[in-house]
Amino acid sequence: MNIGDKVRLLHGKEEGVITRLSSGGQVEIEIEDGFRIPALKSEVVVIDAAEKEYFNRGEEGEKESYIQPVRKTDPSSKTAGIFLAYVPYNDQIHDLILINHTKKQYLFSVEELSGNQAKNIDAGVIQPQSFRKITEKMLQDFEQWPAMKFMLLPLNKKFEPQEQATERKVKFKANNFFKHKGKAPVIDKEGFLFQLNDHEKALNVKKLNEELNPAGKESYPHLQVKRPPASIDLHIEKLSSEHDLMSNSEMLQLQMEVFQRNLNDALASGMDEITFIHGIGNGVLRKEIHRFLSQLNGIKYFKDSQKTNFGYGATTVKIHE
Template identity: 55%
Template sequence: MNIGDRVRLLHGKEEGIVSKILLGGEVEIEIEEGFRIPALKSEVVVISEVEDSYFKKEKAQPTSNLSKTADRIPADNEAGLFLAYIPYNDQNHGVYLVNNRKKDFLFSVSEIHGDSSKTLAAGVAKTNSSNRVDEKSIKDFESWPTLLILLIPINSRIEKTEKPFERRVKFKASAFFKSKGKSPILNKDGYVFRLDQTMSDLDVQQLNRDLNPTDSGEKPIGRQFTRPEKEIDLHIEKLSTGHEFLSNSEKLRLQMETFEKNLNYAIATGMDEITFIHGIGNGVLRKEIHRYLSQLTHISYFKDTHKSNFGYGATLVKIHE
């Protein structure tokens, strides 16, 4: 039994992907909802590829009813930009940036370590080519850091300008090990992810404004804040197009950063109240928000909103006048 195997519990209905081998004859299994549970190896059975493919065929729905995924397995020689993990053996995989588009791109691939980063590779991703950027071992899957991929299109002639874009990638076992496919250009089997379908635009002008808030020679005149909406939805799918690749801690950090920014803007622009929709879930986000609010002196009070509106899945913040 190895990391990445699809398994089921002998005395339960749960199925999932082995995400970690634990001490004491146990394994950690990531089930469909992204939750991880420990189980004894003796209580787990590997689902064979033959069995899995047979039941998938039995359960298959008409094409028109198939669900769409943001990073589906690519069709043969599909045009696009891809991140491909190609196995050298049963453990080690080469990591490739694959450009199967009719355009060259400047690229940079970095690992994120908290507030620091390490650039793994940078250069030009030529059209219809691949660039090896790293090598990873499956046994270290749980400790793989977040990848930051920056891409800037190169126009070799006068043509429509595409914006630079970026992608942050942090894999869950349930997403990674379901992505088996054949990589374009490399024409090899591996784990393949489409990058340019869910990219967020990298606004270079805004980046420059953030780095240089005032023109040379001018004195700062005070930052202008944008008044936020009265209701801010903190559900992760509203905040990130690549949320399926984020760890739970990264999701929570993004949600809290959005909460804090909009609360500060609400205070700075003189709003009297603002509501944050966090949902019910496991209650972690709600607790973090309430803990943060309890330490502030700029608000009158905060409370759960009326049940008929958000089912107590939101917090109303009343701000001092």
């Protein structure tokens, strides 16, 4: 008998999943309506292999911790994706649940991070339209919750277009976390909900091209490029509302994409100069911008802007005299 086993009480009608094993021969069972009840091991029985197969446990009864069966929801809807949900068990304890609201299986790994070290807390395969409890968190310890890293890899059962693996680093801030309250798909419960595989929406290249070349107009980009503002703020919170779910590399990639797009528009629209506000921080973004500019032939020069003008780090690019 292990955590994640589907069990039934011998002297009752309740069925549920073992969520905790205690000393003294006791177990804790979470029944279908979300309540948890204690029971003696001698009073419960593991559901047989046929029932395990029905509940997507596999023919060998592999130990997939707290994976639930398919729920009748639409994985093709606009809410489809891989979600992280913090669902309250009581006033203090929240269950941390990974939700697969798609048509595909995903191989996943979850790690807790501490500085440059990492500890794996769960890994496995999550089925389409199912969910998996990862761990529990105490709300009163919110400020001490460690950062986590999620690796998600879609599994193709036939030849079909490849999808890239997703790597997301999650470190919540209170002023953002508590704004994400809503009903989680598949489990249909209220909680704090975050989508893990939506970062590609931060910069929609196809949409940008459509804006530059609207349908029904001839494609002359040099006539239709929109002149950017004289200064562009590259602080990540200005570029994405989901920045707290992005890894450092994802944030830097988005900032550089916005920088390059606006620099190209400035060049194409004949601007004399443009300033990019990158802040001081650890200097990584400034270094990448300067490295890119140093290899570009279409500008006169670039320089650090006076702090008196912006109050924080910025780079001005001189295009024409």
